[in-house]
Amino acid sequence: MRYIRYAFLGTLGIILISVSLANVESVELKLMPDPLAELLRFNLTASLPLFLVVLGGVVAGLIIGFIWEWMREHKNRRDATAKKSEVRKLEREVNKLKKKQNEGKDDVLALLDEAS
Numbered sequence: 001m002r003y004i005r006y007a008f009l010g011t012l013g014i015i016l017i018s019v020s021l022a023n024v025e026s027v028e029l030k031l032m033p034d035p036l037a038e039l040l041r042f043n044l045t046a047s048l049p050l051f052l053v054v055l056g057g058v059v060a061g062l063i064i065g066f067i068w069e070w071m072r073e074h075k076n077r078r079d080a081t082a083k084k085s086e087v088r089k090l091e092r093e094v095n096k097l098k099k100k101q102n103e104g105k106d107d108v109l110a111l112l113d114e115a116s
Helices: 002-022 034-040 050-072 074-101 107-115
Strands: 026-030 045-049
Touching (some): 002 050, 026 050, 050 074
């Protein structure tokens, strides 16, 4: 399975490099459309290679998706933490009750009771 993953990543890398080398022409990115920029008398522009624009969009989408998913799963992580602390508390209580129940008994019998 590891070799399949390495082969997939290698193939993906070769494809990304070939696409990048085929799209090195510069494109001009504008912050706003021209009519709005004329109205506000302000517009930022940048000239970047096309592959940077495409790959940057993919990376930005991945980051936004990861952050969105992390925020969406926050409730589940909080609930899991609360359940885990409740389980620890109940385990301590069970251990206390077992010790109390086995007071004055033979150590071997107490161990056998705890095992069951």
